[in-house]
Amino acid sequence: MSGPDTSPALEVRGLTKHFGGVYAVDGCSFQAPRGQVTGLIGPNGAGKSTAIDLISGFKLPDGGTVLFKGRAIEGLAPHHISRMGLIRTFQSPREWPGLTVLENVVMARWDAGRESFLRGVVGLARAQRDRSSAELAKAREILDEFGLLALRDERAGNLSGGQKRLVEFARIRMAQPELVILDEPMGGVNPVLGERMALAIEAFIATGTSVIVVEHNLPFIERVTQHVIVMALGTVIAEGPFESLRSNQDVVDAYLGGAVAG
Amino acid sequence: MREYLISVLTEGAIFGIMALGLNVIWGWSGDFDLAYYGYIAVGAYMTLVLTVGPAVAPAHYILGLTLPYPLAVVIAVITSMAVSLVVGSIALRHLRGIYFSIVTLGAVYVMYVFAGQYTPLFNGYQGLSGLFDPMGDWFGLDYLSYQYFLLGLCLVLFALVFLFMWRISGSRFGMALRTLREDERAAAAFGRDIYRLKLKGYVLGAGLGGFAGALFAAYLTAFNTSAWSPVEVIVLYSAVLVGGRGNIWGVALGVLIMGLLVQESTRFLPMLPGLGELNTVHPQVLLAARGAIIGLVLVLFLRFRPQGLLPERRFADSEGALAVAPQTA
Numbered sequence: 001m002s003g004p005d006t007s008p009a010l011e012v013r014g015l016t017k018h019f020g021g022v023y024a025v026d027g028c029s030f031q032a033p034r035g036q037v038t039g040l041i042g043p044n045g046a047g048k049s050t051a052i053d054l055i056s057g058f059k060l061p062d063g064g065t066v067l068f069k070g071r072a073i074e075g076l077a078p079h080h081i082s083r084m085g086l087i088r089t090f091q092s093p094r095e096w097p098g099l100t101v102l103e104n105v106v107m108a109r110w111d112a113g114r115e116s117f118l119r120g121v122v123g124l125a126r127a128q129r130d131r132s133s134a135e136l137a138k139a140r141e142i143l144d145e146f147g148l149l150a151l152r153d154e155r156a157g158n159l160s161g162g163q164k165r166l167v168e169f170a171r172i173r174m175a176q177p178e179l180v181i182l183d184e185p186m187g188g189v190n191p192v193l194g195e196r197m198a199l200a201i202e203a204f205i206a207t208g209t210s211v212i213v214v215e216h217n218l219p220f221i222e223r224v225t226q227h228v229i230v231m232a233l234g235t236v237i238a239e240g241p242f243e244s245l246r247s248n249q250d251v252v253d254a255y256l257g258g259a260v261a262g
Numbered sequence: 263m264r265e266y267l268i269s270v271l272t273e274g275a276i277f278g279i280m281a282l283g284l285n286v287i288w289g290w291s292g293d294f295d296l297a298y299y300g301y302i303a304v305g306a307y308m309t310l311v312l313t314v315g316p317a318v319a320p321a322h323y324i325l326g327l328t329l330p331y332p333l334a335v336v337i338a339v340i341t342s343m344a345v346s347l348v349v350g351s352i353a354l355r356h357l358r359g360i361y362f363s364i365v366t367l368g369a370v371y372v373m374y375v376f377a378g379q380y381t382p383l384f385n386g387y388q389g390l391s392g393l394f395d396p397m398g399d400w401f402g403l404d405y406l407s408y409q410y411f412l413l414g415l416c417l418v419l420f421a422l423v424f425l426f427m428w429r430i431s432g433s434r435f436g437m438a439l440r441t442l443r444e445d446e447r448a449a450a451a452f453g454r455d456i457y458r459l460k461l462k463g464y465v466l467g468a469g470l471g472g473f474a475g476a477l478f479a480a481y482l483t484a485f486n487t488s489a490w491s492p493v494e495v496i497v498l499y500s501a502v503l504v505g506g507r508g509n510i511w512g513v514a515l516g517v518l519i520m521g522l523l524v525q526e527s528t529r530f531l532p533m534l535p536g537l538g539e540l541n542t543v544h545p546q547v548l549l550a551a552r553g554a555i556i557g558l559v560l561v562l563f564l565r566f567r568p569q570g571l572l573p574e575r576r577f578a579d580s581e582g583a584l585a586v587a588p589q590t591a
Contacts, residue, residue, distance in 0.1 A: 056451070078450040088451055096444035098508075099437075100576045107441055110453030111434070117462060120433030121426070140579070153578045175452060 007070075009034040009179045009210035010055070010086070015064035015074075016234075017050055024050040026234035028064070032179070032227075037201055037211040039221040039242070042231035043255055048214045049091065051231070052181050056088040057081045069178065083110060085178035091187060093164035097157025101148055101167055104156045105139040108171035135174075142173045146200070162193045169200045172209070179210045186217040198224050230254065268409045270525055275416035276477045278517045279423050281501045282510060283470025286427070288499070289508040289574075290436060291463040292443025294359075297349055297366035299495040300373040301342040301468040305475025306485040307377065308338035310390035323385045331396035335476040342472025343465045345373075350464040355457060358446075370492040378487040389486020396480050416477055423470060427510045430466075432577075439463045440508070493553075497524060500560045506570030515572055523559070527552045 008031040017025040025047040032038040040048050053059035055066050057078040066074040073081050096104050113119065114128050124132065143149045146166045151159065156167055165185060172180050185197055194217075201224050204211050215221050221228060222242045230238040230245060232254035238245055245251050280302060287295045312334035316326035329337070353365040378387045398408045430436045438459055441449040446456050479485050497520060505516020531551050532538035541547045563570070 058447070058450075077455070079453050079455045082451055082453040090447065090451075094445045094448035094451070096441050096448060098444050098574065098576075099440060100579070102579050103437065103576065107437055108452050115434040115438045117430075117435050117466070120430045120435035123429075153576070153580050155576065171452065 005034055007034065008032055009036075009068075010212065011067040012051070012055065013065045013067070015051060015054055015066065016062050017047075017054055017059060018062055023234050025054060025061075028231065028235050030229045030236050030239060032210065032212050032229075034210050035205060035208075036226045037205060037213060037224050039225035039228040040212055040214045040231065041216070041218070041221055041228060042237075045233075046231040046254070047234040048231055049183060050234075052088055052183055052214060055081075056086065056181065058088075079110075082177075086181070087172060087175055087177040087179075088181040089168050089172070089183050089185065091184045093161065093168050095156035095159070095164050095167050098155055100153050101143065101156050101159070101170075102136075102139055102152040104167055105143060105170045105174045106135060108174040109135060110175075139170075139174055142170050145173075145203075146170050146196075161188045162190060165189055165193070165197065166200075169197065172204065173200075173207065176207060177209055179212065180204060182211065182213045182215075184214055184216065186215055186220050194220060265406075265409065268413050270521070272409075272413045272416050272481055273525075274517060274521045275413075275420040276474050276481060277498075277501070277521055278420045278514060279470055279474040279477070281498050281505075281513050281517050282423055282427050283467040283474065284495075284498050285502050285508065285510065285513045286430075286439070286463050286467035286470065289502055289513070290431075290439040290443060291460050291467075293354070293460065293464070294363045294499075295366050295464070295467075296363050296492065296495060297346075297353075297370040297373070298468070298471055298498065299490055299492050300349075300370040301346050301471035302475035302478065303373065303377065303485070303490045304342045304345050305338045305472030306479040306482075306490075307384045307390065307475075308341045308472075309334045309476040309479040310393055310485055311384065312337055313396060314390060314392040317385070321385045321388070322382045323390060324383060331393075331480065335473065338476040339469050339472045342475065343469040346465050346468030346471075347461070350461050350468075354460045354464060367492070370495075374487065374490075374492055385486075387487050389484060389489070391484030391486075393479055393483045412481065416481070419473075419477065423473075424510060424514065431510055443508075496560070497556055500556050500563075503560065503568075503570055504563055506572035506574060508574035509570070509572050512570050512572035512574070516570065519571075520556070520559070523555065524552065527555050 010032040013029050015025050015028040016023065028047065028051055042048050050059065054061045054074065057076050057080065061074050064074065065072050068086050069084060073084065096107070099107065114124060114132065140149060140152070143152055146169065148163065148166060148170065151163070156164065159167065186194055189197065198220065201211055201213065213221070213224065225242060228239060228242050228245055229236055230251050237250045237254060238248050284298050287293055287298065311323050311325040312327050312329045313331055314326070315328045317323050349366065349369045353362050353369070357365055377384050380386065384390055395403070395408045398411065401411065403411055438454055441454060442456060442460055450456050482489060501516035501520040502513050503516070504519055505514065506512020528548060531548050532541060537547065537551060
């Protein structure tokens, strides 16, 4: 056993993206500690979502670097980044609506060998079959944990908004990435479900997945995060534990629409 | 009557293979491909130029070989797949939805005009002919027994293609294709290389189209631009839609229904008052009326039952059936 890995789960340096003359992300730099929940907050238009798109490969940055597992990943395709162990969610739940809840969870785990065309024709090898049945059992277990087991044969598109969020969380549990970036997981979720999601985020940490969560719901951020990064106008204006930010004038100004440039 | 039945069933089996190929592209990957009939045509043309021998003036066409029919079919399928790889790698890279459809429509019209107008390729609009009873003399078959032979062959091949598609449908590969149809950004977020996966599905579907085209050439003995028009693909789409997009059993049912409708409409339409006489003056009227019927069926299904008669079935875990795929449990 080696000692605990103290390197950050993710490091972003000078990330920049502009659309025409508008700098959506402008020299954004931060670190997300390993084994913790990092909050990413900021007013609308702060560049949080663009930053996530840049980190996860869904948009190409104009400058800066993103370090994940000791590698610069900026500019890589989304599927490469995902396969390395960095998975993101989206502001609105993106379930596969026509597939069942169970299928949504099982297919969250990508596997080149089992998904090849050739394997589709000739069938799986014994070891692959064993892995598939183990994953199936695992998926049922995870759904049970989220209280979705009874709905496993339901098409995911038929679920309520909150249930779809839970399916998304279940998919992350199944994929077991090294780092997950949750983009506004509380959007349209009631407070009762919110507590369930907070517990789910704790379970991510317990299973070795570091978390970055983008959220407007500040009580939720206070509840789940150990470390918070505040963005405004495309750049990081403050960071630290949530309590330390309450008294930070820049943060207050940014949220109230005051001038932060300077 | 007997010969009529033989020809309907043979055509139906070929039509079924075409629809199963289209189902890979539209039913599973989710792309509304309008170039599909082009791959069928490439398969048919290639089979002919590889089997009917050298061109005799004034005809012109490439190759003009006398290969055994099965070998020609293999080469024809590969050619269809190669053409689809070119079209797909351009159209699938960034374009989706209606934009993808428009580019594929452009591609198929390029193929159509090229085949019809550029004489040295496939003899222009006069097309190719002379593929009589391929493999018939291997078994010493006379005309009628050859019709039975071809029917049997097409039915067996349809069954094999169906079996093949049944395996793919339940496989992880088939599931991965469906994740693209359902939400490709989520598919990418969970590790799928959207572009490569879509391209694989596209080329696989086009290969089946080319295969069906090769059989179609044997059935028709000839092929030219009046034998295909890019809009024929709508009949295939209607079969997949009516039966149940994504469900191979549904596709088979849709082929049965639309095949019968198309066949029979040319018989019952002239009985409609006025239409028969009108058709003797304007011979295009029946064809147009047939098109209108197919269009009407399409619209009605899109409005009232878009999932088709046999919607895609998902695997029910709680019923003890195999979850996700026959391969996973």
